[in-house]
Amino acid sequence: MNLTVNGAVREFAEAISAAQLLDALGIDAERTAFELNGRVLARDELAATALAEGDSVEVVRFVSGG
Template identity: 50%
Template sequence: MQINGQNVSAAAGITLAQLLAQQGFDAARVAVELNGRIISRSDFDAVQLADNDTVEVVQFVGGG
């Protein structure tokens, strides 16, 4: 699968929440697009990923 344009390997059936944690993302501070579709944060635990999925993760950054 691809995350932000990089090929990564992940266990079969991994959830989006598990993948985010594995890759070091804070699920509370990201927006995720899966295969061109925005995924609601409340669905991160339910969405299972496949080998051919494309995931784009955008991190929110605070500042002032």
């Protein structure tokens, strides 16, 4: 299954959930926000949201800024 994560295509051997994607990438869900195909997911939706071939994911975090 191919997903586009933060602009880069990544291949996954089997279907995964949004929460499993974050685990696989070593990302702490508590410090980030998750957008799937343009829709923001709440934290409690991550585990139950299955990702599908071709999905576009953005994972964002806070950085320094004015």
